[in-house]
Amino acid sequence: MKADEKFTYETWPAAPEKQTLEGKNKFLGFWLFLGGETVLFATLFATYLALKDSVPNSEMALAKDLFEIPLVFIMTMLLLTSSLTSVYAMYHMKNFNFKKMQLWLGVTVLLGAAFLGFEVYEFNHYVHEFEHTFTSSAFGTAFYTLVGFHGGHVAFGLLWFITLMVRNRKRGLDLYTAPKFYVASLYWHFIDVVWVFIFTVVYLMGMVG
Amino acid sequence: MTNEQLNSGNPKVDIEYRRKKSAEEMRYQIISFAMMIFLTLVAFVAVGYDGFSGWFTIPFILVLAGVQVVFQLYYFMHMSHKGHEAPALFLYSGVFVAFITLLAFMTIIWW
Known part of the structure; x- marks a missing residue:
């Protein structure tokens, strides 16, 4: 099977992302990358846990003063739902329905962008209301590095989806484009995996004390 | 599945x-x-x-x-799904290193 072969719903393979050697390699290489990402985030989590609430004087805000349930809850629901919408997109990819895949990727991008908007508001709030900045304390540095790195991943994921959607809008689905969409959606799910630990370890554990 | x-x-x-x-x-x-x-x-x-x-x-x-x-x-x-043996190996290797990293950082700083 050639990568640019034209398909119909009937001839589209069940696992189009792994039909070509390139697709198989992409799949394997991307999971290796995710293993590396796991280690990267582990180092940031470890640093955060070690330096949590390490502030130079008692007037500075601690985790329990900063975090509030409603904002974190909204952000969690947005990202969790965007994970489901990218599952829908891959469902339509496997059914060779390019338009519906694009539609659900679009919804995913909107939800991800809303998440980022809330994160920008949140950081801005901490900086201006609490003077909790990147350089104000070891706690601040560890917090913004961990959560900011995740936010950076969200921003990169959004750009990745948008680029794929725009670039392939006329080409549609074939064995060359299918692995690209599949791998981008894996990345998006991984971002949600990291967020599950961030909302638990940083925010919820921070509010407990 | x-x-x-x-x-x-x-x-x-x-x-x-x-x-x-x-x-x-x-x-x-x-x-x-x-x-x-x-x-x-x-x-x-x-x-x-x-x-x-x-x-x-x-x-x-x-x-x-x-x-x-x-x-x-x-x-x-x-x-x-089938065919995820290598991904599982990669991911769990990452989780293993992650666990050691967390353990090391937390024991060094806390005790």
Whole structure:
């Protein structure tokens, strides 16, 4: 099977992302990358846990003063739902329905962008209301590095989806484009995996004390 | 839950089979999503409720996060499908190093 072969719903393979050697390699290489990402985030989590609430004087805000349930809850629901919408997109990819895949990727991008908007508001709030900045304390540095790195991943994921959607809008689905969409959606799910630990370890554990 | 290509020689039978398989997979994914939302709600309620001490709440919400991530990995990221032996090796190697890193950082700084 050639990568640019034209398909119909009937001839589209069940696992189009792994039909070509390139697709198989992409799949394997991307999971290796995710293993590396796991280690990267582990180092940031470890640093955060070690330096949590390490502030130079008692007037500075601690985790329990900063975090509030409603904002974190909204952000969690947005990202969790965007994970489901990218599952829908891959469902339509496997059914060779390019338009519906694009539609659900679009919804995913909107939800991800809303998440980022809330994160920008949140950081801005901490900086201006609490003077909790990147350089104000070891706690601040560890917090913004961990959560900011995740936010950076969200921003990169959004750009990745948008680029794929725009670039392939006329080409549609074939064995060359299918692995690209599949791998981008894996990345998006991984971002949600990291967020599950961030909302638990940083925010919820921070509010407990 | 496998999603391999079928070669029965009859495209109509194949499509029928695939449609059933992907409907079944979608059902598992919807159930996963419902469970993930539910676990998230339980975690937030446990933290919002004042009656629990931190000694209960913290391990409890960590377990909930672990379960939720398993749903994400095995159903949303398809690790329950065949052909995910190498991804599992890569991911669990990462988790192993992650665990050692966390252990090292926390024991060095805290004790």
